Amino acid sequence: MIEIDGPVSVLRRTWGDEEVFARELERVFKRSWQFLAHDSEIPEPGDYVQRRMGRDRVIVVHSEDGVIRVFLNTCRHRGVPLCRADEGNTSHFRCSYHGWTYANTGVLRGVTYQPDVYGRDGIDKSELELFAPAHVDTFLGMIFATWDQDAVPLREYLGDLTWYLEAIMGKFDDGLEVVGTPVRNIVKANWKTEGENLSGDGYHTMVTHATAVELGLFATPKDLEKLTEVVTPRFTGRTVDCGNGHTIRVQRLPVEIESNQYWGYPEEMWEQFDRNLSPGQQQVMSALSVCHGSVFPNMSFIENFKTNVDGPGLHARYFRITVRYPISATHCEQLWFLLQPRNADQKWRRLSAQAYLRTNGPSGMFEIDDTENFVGISEASVGEIARDKPITYLGGLQNPKTPSEVGWPGDVVDGDKTEKTLRAFHRQWAVMMGDNEVVS
Amino acid sequence: MTSNFAPPFAEISQVWASPEEHAAVAAFLAHEAEAIDSRDFATWLSLVDDEFTYQVPVPRTPDNPFSPHFDSRSMLIDESKWSLESQWFRRLDLDLYELSWAENPPVRFRHFVSNIRVRRTDDPKVLDVRSNVMLVGTRQSDAPKFLTGERSDAISVVDDGYRLTRRWVVLDQVVIDFPQLRIML
Numbered sequence: 001m002i003e004i005d006g007p008v009s010v011l012r013r014t015w016g017d018e019e020v021f022a023r024e025l026e027r028v029f030k031r032s033w034q035f036l037a038h039d040s041e042i043p044e045p046g047d048y049v050q051r052r053m054g055r056d057r058v059i060v061v062h063s064e065d066g067v068i069r070v071f072l073n074t075c076r077h078r079g080v081p082l083c084r085a086d087e088g089n090t091s092h093f094r095c096s097y098h099g100w101t102y103a104n105t106g107v108l109r110g111v112t113y114q115p116d117v118y119g120r121d122g123i124d125k126s127e128l129e130l131f132a133p134a135h136v137d138t139f140l141g142m143i144f145a146t147w148d149q150d151a152v153p154l155r156e157y158l159g160d161l162t163w164y165l166e167a168i169m170g171k172f173d174d175g176l177e178v179v180g181t182p183v184r185n186i187v188k189a190n191w192k193t194e195g196e197n198l199s200g201d202g203y204h205t206m207v208t209h210a211t212a213v214e215l216g217l218f219a220t221p222k223d224l225e226k227l228t229e230v231v232t233p234r235f236t237g238r239t240v241d242c243g244n245g246h247t248i249r250v251q252r253l254p255v256e257i258e259s260n261q262y263w264g265y266p267e268e269m270w271e272q273f274d275r276n277l278s279p280g281q282q283q284v285m286s287a288l289s290v291c292h293g294s295v296f297p298n299m300s301f302i303e304n305f306k307t308n309v310d311g312p313g314l315h316a317r318y319f320r321i322t323v324r325y326p327i328s329a330t331h332c333e334q335l336w337f338l339l340q341p342r343n344a345d346q347k348w349r350r351l352s353a354q355a356y357l358r359t360n361g362p363s364g365m366f367e368i369d370d371t372e373n374f375v376g377i378s379e380a381s382v383g384e385i386a387r388d389k390p391i392t393y394l395g396g397l398q399n400p401k402t403p404s405e406v407g408w409p410g411d412v413v414d415g416d417k418t419e420k421t422l423r424a425f426h427r428q429w430a431v432m433m434g435d436n437e438v439v440s
Numbered sequence: 441m442t443s444n445f446a447p448p449f450a451e452i453s454q455v456w457a458s459p460e461e462h463a464a465v466a467a468f469l470a471h472e473a474e475a476i477d478s479r480d481f482a483t484w485l486s487l488v489d490d491e492f493t494y495q496v497p498v499p500r501t502p503d504n505p506f507s508p509h510f511d512s513r514s515m516l517i518d519e520s521k522w523s524l525e526s527q528w529f530r531r532l533d534l535d536l537y538e539l540s541w542a543e544n545p546p547v548r549f550r551h552f553v554s555n556i557r558v559r560r561t562d563d564p565k566v567l568d569v570r571s572n573v574m575l576v577g578t579r580q581s582d583a584p585k586f587l588t589g590e591r592s593d594a595i596s597v598v599d600d601g602y603r604l605t606r607r608w609v610v611l612d613q614v615v616i617d618f619p620q621l622r623i624m625l
Contacts, residue, residue, distance in 0.1 A: 086614065088503025180514025181500040186617040210539040211531050311522060333615055338514065354518055358527055363517050363621040365527065368542035371620070 004397065005241060005411065006423025007430060007439040009390040014438055015190040016382035021329035028297050028432050029054030031148045033157050035299035035323050036060050036070065038337065039141045040177035046089040046104060052325040052333070053133065053145060059083050060143060063105045064091060068138065070145045071106050071130035082130075087181065093130075106130040140169045141176065142321075160410035161242040161295065164250075167281035168291065168303050168319065171273045174342035176319065179353065183336040183362045189374035191298055191324040191332035192429070197370060198292045198300035198322070200239045200249030200421030203395055208369050216308040217359055219253055219289065223307045223315070227263055230256035235289055237416025238402060242409070245296025245428025247421035251289040253305070260286035264305040264317030266348045269341070280407035288317070293421070296428050298324045302360055309355035316348065318356035330378040336362050390440075393426070395419030444512045445495060448594040448606040449561065449568045457558035457567060465558045465569055465595060468602045473551035476624050481529040485521070489596060489603040492521040496589075496625065499611040510610050516621065528622065547619045548578040553591075566605070569593040573609065579619035588612045589625055 013020055036051045037060045048061040050073060057073040059082070073081045075095040082093035082102065092109065094101045101110035108125040111118070133145040137154035139162065144154050155162055169176055187194070197204065212218060224231045237251035253263070260282050262270045273285060284291065292302035300322050307315045318338065325333040338356055340349050359366045380386055396418025402408060413420055430439040457465065468487070475484035496517040497510040519528070531540040538544060552574040559568040571591045578584040594606040609625040 083503075084501070085503035086501045090503070181498045181511035183498050183514075183516050184615045185621060186615060208541060211536050214536060214539070215527055215530060310520070353515065354523075357515060357518050358523060361516075362616075363623065365531065365540075365542075365622070368620050368622050369540070372542045 005420060006393070006427035008393050008397075008423065009440045010393070010426050011387065011438045012381035012389050012391055013387035014381075014391075015193065016329050016378045017387060018329045020433075020438070021190075021326065023433060023435075025054050025326065027434065028429070029326065031146070031151070031432065032297050033135075033137075033144045033146045033151060033154055034297070035142055035144055035295060035321070037143045038176070038178045038321075038339065039068065039138060039143060040175075040339075040342075041087070042068070044089065046091050047087075048083065048090065048104070049087045050083055050085065051335075053147070054326060057081065058133075058145070059093070061104050064103070065105060067105070068136060068143055069104075069106055070133050070136050070143075072132070074131070075100055076108065076128045076130065102130055106132060140165055142169075157244055158246060158295065159243040160240070161246040161248065161293065163281070163409045164240070164242070164248045164284065164291075164293065165301075167277055167284045168301065169339075171276045171281075171285060172269070172341040172344075173272045173276070176339040177342050179338045179340050179349075185334055185336075185362060186327070187324070187332050187334050187371060187374065188330060188378070189332065189371070190329060190378045191326040192425075193374040193377055194322065194324060194334070194370070195294045195298060195300050196422050196425055197374070198302060199247040199294040199425050200292070200418065202237055202239070202249055202251060203417040203419065204370075204373075208373060209366055211369070212359065212365055215365075216312075217306050217365075219305070219307045219315075221254075223313075224253060224255055226313070228255050228257055228261065232256060235416065236414070237289075238408065238412055238414055239396070239399075239416070239418045239420045240293075240408065240413075241411040241420060241424035242293075243411075243424075245425050246294065247424050248291060248293030248410075249416070249421060250284055250291040251416055253287045253289045255287055257287055262286060262288075264288075264315055264352075266345045269344065278407075283406075284408070294425065296425065297432075298326070304355075304360055306355045306359050309358055310351055314351060316352040316355040318352045318360070320356060320360055330382065334362075393419040393422050395422075445497060445515060445518075446512060447592045447608045449592065453559040453561050453568050455560040457560055461567075462556070462558045465567060465602065466556050468595070469553050469556060469569070469571065469593075472604060473553055477549055477551055479532060479546070481525075481532070485525055485529075487602070487604055488521055489605040490521055492524075492604060492606065494519045494524065494607045494624070496609045496611060499614045499616075501614055508610070509612070509614075516611070516616075517623075542620060542622070545580060549623070550576045550578075552576070565597050567595045567597065567602075569595050573625050575618075575623060575625055577619045577623070582619065585618050587616065587618050587623070587625070591625065 042062040059071045080097040099112035106129045108128040134149040136145045232254040239249045290304045294300045303319045305317045321337040396415045399413040399415030402412035498514045555572040557570045576586045589609045589611040592608045
């Protein structure tokens with residue numbers, strides 16, 4: 001008997017209907033932890049970046065007292081944004097309308113012409129701090145916030161995914177840093193579509209990315225024979241439902257090896273990976289072809305090993321985070337963060353950045369081919385007939401459970417071409433939406 | 441921190457090219473744009489130096505009006521002649537285009553190149569050429585979208601004309617709204 005682990009059918013209006021979208025803003029974005037920034041973007045007191053939670057603009061700031069805070073980017077007085085730049089450094093935010101001034105801790109410090117306008121005791125500044133989310137927390141340098149007073153703590157929310165994120169982001173002695181300003185662009189697709197794909201869709205790769213295979217960006221037996229002795233016929237993979245809508249897929253290179261091989265990183269770094277990772281996490285990272293997953297609702301990540309990216313024999317791994325801000329049922333704004341290990345070899349960092357840009361970067365061939373699919377889904381889902389037809393997620397229901405002795409947390413299956421993680425996403429989505437009509 | 445990327449010329453030269461040289465370079469840029477817009481990649485590659493690099497830094501809105509509106513630490517595009525030939529253009533070869541989903545049907549690109557400024561540099565064989573570029577992209581039946589930016593090109597003088605050696609383009613739009621970001625600006 002096959003165990004059904006999540007919705008296998010979701011109506012297409014989910015990707016193009018404004019009424020569904022309006023409910024998502026209320027039920028998903030006002031209640032979920034959301035990724036905002038990485039602490040390396042705001043290392044010094046006063047550093048800030050402007051981001052979004054749902055459709056609200058927020059300031060993420062490293063306050064003078066060292067605490068990272070998040071504020072709605074709007075003056076308590078008459079609603080003008082306090083911050084118009086994407087990034088910068090300031091001890092205070094001053095409103096351009098009437099000049100109310102806030103410390104970067106969010107405290108209202110100055111009200112211009114106060115006695116004239118409000119009388120001597122006519123206004124209590126202590127009650128006019130900037131609006132702030134209920135909770136802000138960080139994990140592995142990633143800054144998250146939520147408006148939900150009753151939200152579970154961030155680590156509990158991320159659940160079993162923390163172990164995998166530690167394998168990816170926690171293996172470096174000096175940690176990761178975001179490289180420069182993130183790219184931002186408008187994608188003419190529903191905000192969920194790319195997250196679904198990155199949740200663990202190993203099924204689309206050989207079709208959508210057929211040209212990348214042809215161009216030598218996926219490791220071939222020829223590439224691998226130069227790295228190791230025993231090359232096996234098939235790539236293998238696992239997909240993991242980590243709970244709360246969080247997911248990951250891990251695909252391994254087709255090799256048999258006796259010791260850990262972190263191909264794609266400079267060899268002098270390998271020793272730190274062995275030291276910083278548990279044996280199970282080493283298994284995830286060694287001989288990695290690709291791993292990618294999604295943090296519910298709108299963040300995804302990918303660590304990818306790509307071959308021949310700047311000429312024959314030049315292989316590299318890279319790590320990327322993307323986040324999608326909802327704009328409408330058919331449009332979103334995407335942010336692209338390249339993260340690299342601090343103090344890594346400069347030559348390797350350049351190669352790794354090029355590997356990223358040419359494949360999973362905003363102008364990379366993987367992304368432009370994927371985007372055409374994602375845009376098409378919304379275009380084909382807005383019609384009166386199509387909106388009530390189902391999308392099917394039956395892939396991989398037959399995959400065997402991975403034995404728990406393997407030591408990978410979460411609901412793990414041996415299967416590289418599954419839709420398990422998409423069902424996991426939609427299960428959480430349906431719970432938050434309180435929707436039994438669209439999902440079955 | 442990674443090494444910073446920089447435009448081709450750190451200092452702006454004060455020595456303008458002659459009107460004849462200006463006209464010849466303008467014709468070269470028009471020819472180059474024609475080759476790209478008509479997807480005649482063989483011609484385009486013949487106009488480009490073997491060491492050609494093409495970089496587009498990430499645009500941003502900084503908090504200081506005197507800072508550049510791009511970040512020289514991170515790139516949107518960082519390509520070489522090799523990667524353009526063997527990765528970008530190769531996808532449109534007859535044996536591959538049917539699987540190059542984003543380019544079948546292709547986005548129609550049209551360049552508008554204006555405000556061309558040609559200046560001499562310390563090297564008599566290298567010109568500092570700046571221009572404004574507007575790229576219009578039309579995907580399938582969608583309305584056209586456009587991007588604007590400033591190009592900074594290094595163009596070498598060779599026996600039979602010119603070769604494009606470096607291209608650095610600073611985009612104006614920060615949240616880029618364009619059919620596709622695989623763009624030759």
